[in-house]
Amino acid sequence: MKNSQIIIAACLSMLIFSCGENKEKTQAPPVAEVVVNTPKFEADSAYAFIAKQVAFGPRVPNTAPHRATGEWLVDKLESYGATVIEQKFAADAYTGETLQLTNIIGSFFPQAKKRIILAAHWDTRHIADKEEDPTKKKQPIDGANDGASGVAVILEIVRLMAADPNRPDIGIDVIFFDGEDYGAPEDEIVTGDASQIWWCLGSQYWSKNLHQAGYSAYYGILLDMVGGKDARFYQDEISVYFARNIVNKVWKNAASLGYGYTFPMERSAEIIDDHVFVNRDAGIPMIDIIDFSLQDGFPDHHHKLSDNLEAIDKTVLRQVGETVLRTLYQE
Ligand code: AHN
Ligand code: ZN
Numbered sequence: 001m002k003n004s005q006i007i008i009a010a011c012l013s014m015l016i017f018s019c020g021e022n023k024e025k026t027q028a029p030p031v032a033e034v035v036v037n038t039p040k041f042e043a044d045s046a047y048a049f050i051a052k053q054v055a056f057g058p059r060v061p062n063t064a065p066h067r068a069t070g071e072w073l074v075d076k077l078e079s080y081g082a083t084v085i086e087q088k089f090a091a092d093a094y095t096g097e098t099l100q101l102t103n104i105i106g107s108f109f110p111q112a113k114k115r116i117i118l119a120a121h122w123d124t125r126h127i128a129d130k131e132e133d134p135t136k137k138k139q140p141i142d143g144a145n146d147g148a149s150g151v152a153v154i155l156e157i158v159r160l161m162a163a164d165p166n167r168p169d170i171g172i173d174v175i176f177f178d179g180e181d182y183g184a185p186e187d188e189i190v191t192g193d194a195s196q197i198w199w200c201l202g203s204q205y206w207s208k209n210l211h212q213a214g215y216s217a218y219y220g221i222l223l224d225m226v227g228g229k230d231a232r233f234y235q236d237e238i239s240v241y242f243a244r245n246i247v248n249k250v251w252k253n254a255a256s257l258g259y260g261y262t263f264p265m266e267r268s269a270e271i272i273d274d275h276v277f278v279n280r281d282a283g284i285p286m287i288d289i290i291d292f293s294l295q296d297g298f299p300d301h302h303h304k305l306s307d308n309l310e311a312i313d314k315t316v317l318r319q320v321g322e323t324v325l326r327t328l329y330q331e
Helices: 011-018 043-055 064-079 144-162 201-208 237-256 274-281 314-329
Strands: 007-009 033-035 083-092 098-108 115-121 171-177 219-224 286-290
Touching (some): 064 144, 098 144, 144 171, 144 219, 201 274, 219 314, 237 314, 274 286
Antiparallel strands (some): 098 171
């Protein structure tokens, strides 16, 4: 970290000196808060990245909107200076279909040894299976929050970092996982291998087939449903188990920015998401920032047609963006 980025806030010493009794006894140095100069996260820009993805149509594997979105994401990452690898593979779905999937990996600042992964899934769910109405249940979703929001916050972060001459000396590897949301509906009986997990197909593949032999990273941050109105990001048990120190630093940064309500320092549950496979099979610590609480579960619009642009709150995008940026700039 550069000295110019550090501001020492010694406010606490004033507090101590104002209580007369401790005046002479005070020996401890003032508590210093490290504040870093990050670029300003533009929530309008992140929102526009969501709107752009939604405008392609539902990003369901084996469809034209999915292919077009994939090309746009590659172009976008390259436009910010990344070297992009498209990891293409076929995966079996619970339906018996074969899905043509692509993990999109964009590497920034290749000379940096210390590398951090920013990940999100870029596909959207093929069915709105949490709808009551049987015709709605079969329709694909916009996935403004579930899918597009994580991608959008990451695009905004790399857009800003690529243009910042004072960025920290870290490398960023963006991974947009495919096939996260093609899991079987709860009420559907699926035949075949009972041990097969039908969610997270892209991360399952990547974790066993790294895009570069011997690839590793310091840690990763997965963003999933990070733009919904009334979002609360509790600490998922899997993230705490594999990467407790990363969870602590991210949640502390959220609190220091004044976002403690949105990032409660309380556990949620064991969320099955892309980070599970990255932790377990690739051995890279990865946390998940995901809108889920023990009390309310996933957001109301989860896997429904209402997961559209109206479900998005720019304030939430900004809170998540600033929290992640502050974390990166402290490395
Ligand atoms: C399951 O519902 C199994 N996992 C939640 C992960 C998820 C779904 N993220 C987005 N959609
Ligand atoms: Zn989903």
